[in-house]
Amino acid sequence: xxxxxxxxxxxxxxxxxxxxxxxxxxxxxxxxxxxxxxxxxxxxxxxxxxxxxxxxxxxxxxxxxxxxxxxxxxxxxxxxxxxxxxxxxxxxxxxxxxxxxxxxxxxxxxxxxxxxxxxxxxxxxxxxxxxxxxxxxxxxxxxxxxxxxxxxxxxxxxxxxxxxxxxxxxxxxxxxxxxxxxxxxxxxxxxxxxxxxxxxxxxxxxxxxxxxxxxxxxxxxxxxxxxxxxxxxxxxxxxxxxxxxxxxxxxxxxxxxxxxxxxxxxxxxxxxxxxxxxxxxxxxxxxxxxxxxxxxxxxxxxxxxxxxxxxxxxxx
Amino acid sequence: xxxxxxxxxxxxxxxxxxxxxxxxxxxxxxxxxxxxxxxxxxxxxxxxxxxxxxxxxxxxxxxxxxxxxxxxxxxxxxxxxxxxxxxxxxxxxxxxxxxxxxxxxxxxxxxxxxxxxxxxxxxxxxxxxxxxxxxxxxxxxxxxxxxxxxxxxxxxxxxxxxxxxxxxxxxxxxxxxxxxxxxxxxxxxxxxxxxxxxxxxxxxxxxxxxxxxxxxxxxxxxxxxxxxxxxxxxxxxxxxxxx
Amino acid sequence: xxxxxxxxxxxxxxxxxxxxxxxxxxxxxxxxxxxxxxxxxxxxxxxxxxxxxxxxxxxxxxxxxxxxxxxxxxxxxxxxxxxxxxxxxxxxxxxxxxxxxxxxxxxxxxxxxxxxxxxxxxxxxxxxxxxxxxxxxxxxxxxxxxxxxxxxxxxxxxxxxxxxxxxxxxxxxxxxxxxxxxxxxxxxxxxxxxxxxxxxxxxxxxxxxxxxxxxxxxxxxxxxxxxx
Numbered sequence: 001x002x003x004x005x006x007x008x009x010x011x012x013x014x015x016x017x018x019x020x021x022x023x024x025x026x027x028x029x030x031x032x033x034x035x036x037x038x039x040x041x042x043x044x045x046x047x048x049x050x051x052x053x054x055x056x057x058x059x060x061x062x063x064x065x066x067x068x069x070x071x072x073x074x075x076x077x078x079x080x081x082x083x084x085x086x087x088x089x090x091x092x093x094x095x096x097x098x099x100x101x102x103x104x105x106x107x108x109x110x111x112x113x114x115x116x117x118x119x120x121x122x123x124x125x126x127x128x129x130x131x132x133x134x135x136x137x138x139x140x141x142x143x144x145x146x147x148x149x150x151x152x153x154x155x156x157x158x159x160x161x162x163x164x165x166x167x168x169x170x171x172x173x174x175x176x177x178x179x180x181x182x183x184x185x186x187x188x189x190x191x192x193x194x195x196x197x198x199x200x201x202x203x204x205x206x207x208x209x210x211x212x213x214x215x216x217x218x219x220x221x222x223x224x225x226x227x228x229x230x231x232x233x234x235x236x237x238x239x240x241x242x243x244x245x246x247x248x249x250x251x252x253x254x255x256x257x258x259x260x261x262x263x264x265x266x267x268x269x270x271x272x273x274x275x276x277x278x279x280x281x282x283x284x285x286x287x288x289x290x291x292x293x294x295x296x297x298x299x300x301x302x303x304x305x306x307x308x309x310x311x312x313x314x315x316x
Numbered sequence: 317x318x319x320x321x322x323x324x325x326x327x328x329x330x331x332x333x334x335x336x337x338x339x340x341x342x343x344x345x346x347x348x349x350x351x352x353x354x355x356x357x358x359x360x361x362x363x364x365x366x367x368x369x370x371x372x373x374x375x376x377x378x379x380x381x382x383x384x385x386x387x388x389x390x391x392x393x394x395x396x397x398x399x400x401x402x403x404x405x406x407x408x409x410x411x412x413x414x415x416x417x418x419x420x421x422x423x424x425x426x427x428x429x430x431x432x433x434x435x436x437x438x439x440x441x442x443x444x445x446x447x448x449x450x451x452x453x454x455x456x457x458x459x460x461x462x463x464x465x466x467x468x469x470x471x472x473x474x475x476x477x478x479x480x481x482x483x484x485x486x487x488x489x490x491x492x493x494x495x496x497x498x499x500x501x502x503x504x505x506x507x508x509x510x511x512x513x514x515x516x517x518x519x520x521x522x523x524x525x526x527x528x529x530x531x532x533x534x535x536x537x538x539x540x541x542x543x544x545x546x547x548x549x550x551x552x553x554x555x556x557x558x559x
Numbered sequence: 560x561x562x563x564x565x566x567x568x569x570x571x572x573x574x575x576x577x578x579x580x581x582x583x584x585x586x587x588x589x590x591x592x593x594x595x596x597x598x599x600x601x602x603x604x605x606x607x608x609x610x611x612x613x614x615x616x617x618x619x620x621x622x623x624x625x626x627x628x629x630x631x632x633x634x635x636x637x638x639x640x641x642x643x644x645x646x647x648x649x650x651x652x653x654x655x656x657x658x659x660x661x662x663x664x665x666x667x668x669x670x671x672x673x674x675x676x677x678x679x680x681x682x683x684x685x686x687x688x689x690x691x692x693x694x695x696x697x698x699x700x701x702x703x704x705x706x707x708x709x710x711x712x713x714x715x716x717x718x719x720x721x722x723x724x725x726x727x728x729x730x731x732x733x734x735x736x737x738x739x740x741x742x743x744x745x746x747x748x749x750x751x752x753x754x755x756x757x758x759x760x761x762x763x764x765x766x767x768x769x770x771x772x773x774x775x776x777x778x779x780x781x782x783x784x785x786x787x
């Protein structure tokens with residue numbers, strides 16, 4: 001996959017503090033890269049370096065495959081930025097704000113107006129286009145914040161924690177919009193510390209901490225790296241008839257507990273024995289419900305960063 | 317060219333700020349109206365209405381504070397969280413900053429013009445030389461914008477910059493002897509005349525109205541020279557701060 | 560008196576406040592006297608303007624509490640709204656009393672002609688109470704501290720001019736002279752004139768009575784807004 005943006009060996013310091021530690025990052029054409037990391041990991045600094053807002057000491061930033069200045073106007077015309085803070089003009093209506101940005105991106109006349117209406121429709125603010133942001137809810141402001149980066153149909157959209165502090169409904173709307181952008185061909189770098197967002201939309205996840213990329217891959221790949229066991233909870237109608245011993249004899253099963261009308265079966269990762277377990281249980285009693293626990297990206301992050309810390313201590 | 321496209325919106329933002337309209341238009345109109353009532357019919361020894369000099373002083377005094385408009389928008393767009401968005405845009409940031417400065421200065425001049433018109437057509441103050449008065453008004457507005465920007469660029473905290481800029485305005489009003497008489501020594505005499513932009517501008521307008529064009533041009537040129545020097549300083553300080 | 564104690568601390572916790580509250584009263588001591596008018600030195604004539612500005616700066620601390628939601632916390636604590644307001648205002652009044660004392664005593668030591676310094680001190684304290692109450696009523700109209708201060712600034716100057724602080728009310732036309740009575744600054748100006756020329760105590764007591772009446776009325780108005 002061609003990289004639409006890449007950072008190679010980028011070092012960024014703030015005095016003695018290293019914010020980006022020889023970081024490498026590629027964003028492929030048409031993919032959504034989810035950048036996960038806690039506060040202070042360096043996500044915003046990475047974005048600032050990638051957009052040319054902050055200089056860096058070493059390394060290379062390449063945008064859109066161009067060999068010259070990565071932060072030329074030509075490159076910036078293809079780049080869109082959704083800032084973490086809401087950066088919209090308080091005195092201008094939503095439509096006026098978008099007209100401002102569309103004008104800066106060189107759009108004119110009818111095309112400018114059409115693109116503005118398109119952006120308003122995309123974020124669902126057409127009916128509120130004539131209002132100023134002080135009349136908007138938090139979610140609406142966030143949507144306007146996104147729309148300001150869309151009028152010029154960027155090839156690469158960088159979104160820095162775009163859903164901070166908004167209600168779940170607005171968050172879902174924004175995530176759906178991000179998916180639609182990708183379908184329209186936009187590549188997206190999406191930073192967040194909400195694991196479920198990245199899991200929902202990212203084609204590739206990059207986990208970052210202390211200015212370094214710790215791990216990257218698809219969500220499934222990352223989960224696989226730490227998945228040691230699978231847990232399934234089965235609610236049964238007749239708990240007295242559940243054959244716990246038979247369950248323990250199934251290949252891969254480590255533990256089987258019966259508590260009330262619920263059996264909890266713990267198996268090794270990748271056993272693929274769920275069907276076998278269910279057939280054994282169904283042969284003896286009725287199954288009322290099944291719940292399967294799988295690790296998520298939060299577990300991945302906690303495991304990865306927790307292990308690193310312990311490894312460092314052991315090394316010392 | 318991209319920057320030109322932003323100018324209408326910058327002006328819109330400024331015009332819609334009710335605080336600016338309240339402080340730099342409504343307030344002087346109110347004060348001028350009060351003074352018009354108080355000084356009705358009162359004339360100086362030379363037969364000049366007291367209201368004439370009061371009107372000139374007040375219109376030019378509020379120009380001292382006109383730079384706050386530019387300061388506020390430069391601060392928002394370049395030194396707040398908005399900075400990230402501005403940096404990602406494909407246009408010349410320095411030119412954009414200049415466009416904000418130009419819009420703010422023009423807006424301040426426009427408000428000064430409205431005040432002049434109000435004093436002439438509502439309060440009956442006869443401005444003898446409109447063109448000259450507009451020129452002086454413009455110089456004061458540009459100077460104010462330049463000074464406010466120097467303060468903005470030189471000081472990291474915006475709150476401190478705001479306070480210093482108010483101090484700039486209030487100090488020169490006080491040194492011009494408008495609140496109470498200044499001590500009679502060389503320093504205060506200088507700061508109440510040639511060292512004071514407000515005093516220079518008021519005297520320039522009064523001198524021209526009294527057919528003392530030589531004196532008027534001298535004061536105006538002093539004001540222009542100070543503006544040019546401070547403009548160069550502003551470029552230097554601004555370049556450092558923006559980097 | 561926890562709220563009182565912390566109101567004092569918070570008032571001086573802000574460096575800008577500290578500078579403002581210390582430098583300006585001292586500066587007032589050294590301003591010159593006028594020729595003919597005003598009858599007291601300029602610093603003492605204009606001290607009322609400083610009191611108004613100081614009042615809004617101090618009262619804005621309560622506005623900040625409302626804007627940041629601290630008042631909501633207090634609303635569920637065993638602290639009545641009356642106690643919250645009264646202890647804050649008392650703290651600010653104490654600060655203003657100290658300012659007034661600095662100015663009056665400083666003036667006496669510097670050799671300014673203050674005519675009746677004890678009554679001057681009382682007048683300033685009465686005006687301080689009225690100013691604090693006006694400031695409380697003013698901030699009850701706003702959520703934003705900066706905007707409330709910005710809009711208050713021109714009002715102060717207007718009220719100072721119309722009340723006769725910056726020029727004698729006697730030169731005003733009839734209409735404006737009648738209007739002046741409405742402003743607390745008019746009564747301060749009247750009190751300052753009495754300090755310079757007054758003989759019988761009656762008019763001075765009237766001035767102070769009116770100022771305290773302003774204080775009561777505006778405190779009631781300002782107390783109406785509680786949480787939001």
